[in-house]
Structures are given as C-alpha cells and as structure tokens.
Amino acid sequence: MERKRIEKSLGVSRRAWLRDVGISTLGLALGGSLLGQASGPAAKRLERYPELKHINLAGNENPFGPSQKVSMAIMREVKNSCRYPFREEEILKERIAEKEGLKPENVILGNGCDEILSLAGIAFGGDGNTVVATRPTYLQLAEQAEKAGGHVEWVDHSVSMHHDLGAMMERSRRKSANLVYICNPDTPSGTVLPPEEIRSFCVEACKTSTVFLDEVYLDLLDDYEQQTQVDLIREGYPLIIGRSFSKMHGLAGHRIGYAIASKEIVQEMGKRKMSSPGYLGVIAALASLDDRDFHEQSKRLIAKGRERFCSQLDSYGLKYTPSVGNFVFHHTGIEVREFQKRMKAHGFLVGRPFPPYEDWCRISIGTPAEMSAYEGAMAKVFGA
Secondary structure, three states: OHHHHHHHHHOOOHHHHHHHHOHHHHHHHHOOOOOOOOOOOOHHHHHHOHHHHOEEOOOOOOOOOOOHHHHHHHHHHHHHOOOOOHHHHHHHHHHHHHHHOOOHHHEEEEEHHHHHHHHHHHHHHOOOOEEEEEEOOOOHHHHHHHHOOOEEEEEEOOOOOOOOHHHHHHHHHHOOOOEEEEEOOOOOOOOOOOHHHHHHHHHHHOOOOEEEEEOOOHHHOOOHHHHOOHHHHHOOOOEEEEEEOOOOOOOHHHOEEEEEOOHHHHHHHHOOOOOOOOHHHHHHHHHHOOOHHHHHHHHHHHHHHHHHHHHHHHHOOOOEOOOOOOEEEEEOOOOHHHHHHHHHHOOEEOOOOEOOEOOEEEEEOOOHHHHHHHHHHHHHHHOO
C-alpha cells in the first residue's frame, strides 16, 4: 500500500499536480523556473551572511538540478515530510537494488556518500587497521579511519595524476592493509582509469583486503554501464561501491548516497550507522532514479561547460587534467590560498588546497551564466 502511494505520487500528472498545489506554490517551489532552479538568497540573509553572495564553484555540485519531475514530486509529498521515511527508505533500497541487479540486503543508504565513506572507514579501517589510499583524493574515508584508530598509507598519484595501482597494490601487500580506497573518477584530478585495470586491481586486492570503490562521478560518463564494477559484487568479492545522488541527479542539498556490497559488509557498516536521510531527500531520489531525460541533460550540459572552460585554460596556457567529472583541476602558478583570495575578491569560491599540488585549483562547472562571469574574473587574474 505504501509503495503504491509513493509510486502514484511520483507519477502524478502535471495538470493534477498544478490543481492540487496551485500556480503560486509552483512558483515558490521552482523559483520561477520550470527547470527547478532555486531562487537567490533573500536580501536579509545576504545582509546577515554576505558570503552567500559569492558564486560557489568549489563544491562539485550539479547546478542544473533538481529536475522538474523531482521538484513536482517533492511538492506533492511536502505534507508528509512530518513523518520519518523508514518505509520510503525500504522502497528506495528496493528500487536501487533493481537498478543494480542486486537485492535490497545489498544496499545501505546514507546522508550523502560522506556517511557511506565514514561507515566504511570506521568499520574496516579503524581499530589499528591499515588503509591504503592515493594522494590527493577525497579524504572522508581516510579521516574517519584515523579518528577510529586506524592508520593510512598514502600512495602518490602517478605523474599523469591517475591512481598508481601498481604502487597501491605493493603497499597494500607490504602493510597488510585491511581496506583499500579508490575514487574512480578521482577528485580533484577527475581522471579515470580503464575498467579492465580497475577490475584487475580489485580482484587481486580483494584477496587480502576489502576494497572501497568510489564511483560517485562515474554515472556522468556515457559508457557508465561498461565502466562500473558492480559485477564483482554479484560475483561475491569483498568490494564496496559508493554512489551518490549529488552529482548527475543534482540533489546535493538533499544528502542522499548509498553503497552496494555483500549482505555481510552492509550489516557491518550498518552497525555503525550514524543517521538517516530526510523524507524529502528520499522522495527526490525515488523521483530521479528513472528521470533519464534529466540525466542526459546533466551530462550534456556539464560536458559542454567543462569543454568551454578547458578552452579558456588553453588560451592562457594553463595546464589541466583530463577530467571526466563535473570539475577541472588546473595549474594556476599562484599559491592556492592566494588564488582563493583573489577569486573571492571577484565574487567566486573555488576549490580547497590539495597537497602537494599547492599551485593547482579545482573548479566545479557552474551554469553557463556562472561560467561566463568566471571567465571575466579569470581574465582579470590571468590576462593582466
């Protein structure tokens, strides 16, 4: 009954939805745009928190979401957001399992992929265990493992800013690692390794360790189905794959992530669960799962923005990585904290430091208007 109610809600017609919530509510929900873009911060908030006036190109968000379909589903379910989403979470896990070709017992939800990474780091990297990870990369798993009493062995990127899988394997064996972390595509570099190399590494590393494969950015690729390593989970390897609704789906503010793994690994991570997703986040994720038109639009617009930005970098002779993510990591020739200050003075927030690349910066792809304005800021910094 609950599943039918949710599915009926997600499939409500536009005409019926407009009748129920009213045109004025639609304007508030969609910020005056049928593309689902949020309106700007209110004047009073800007006065109290002036930093909100800056355009954020630091968070690897998808500025084109949420989709209209998601926005409509959220408004339809607002009246039920006084409830905890325990039943809706089970529906979402069922839908994810169907999509992944697994069972609901192979799925664990989290507050974004950050919580998923934290659970894995604590469960398999704490209590004196060793974690092997590349550097630089996303730090959530490693930091939580260290806080839980683990030790992290860092392996530097190759000169092309890819994971050095050979060095990681050697370090894992030599240090008897209990957990290996790979982010593919990586952040901040945005580089991706061939799927056959990732598969070979995971198969070998899983002989002695649990492997966490962070595929948060992978669904931005057109050949995602050929790149994902979900088959290894079906084959029984001790592999955890992390995913998120923050990137392609455009739902960063709703904080919905998940992992797929064996039933035993999911149970082990679940023992350390810290929180639960919010009701409207679950509704948004359910509505977005099959919104393929929006997925294709996201990928197309992000790739177009990335290409345009790289062309500008070329015009200034600035090196950058061959990123496939919704961001680009590029050389600035300016110490990154100083670069942050200069760009903030022009109204932009840019990526944090990623040692040892102290004069490189990661820039998230914004809307065409945001990127056009950023081009003007770059002209002032690099064109002088």
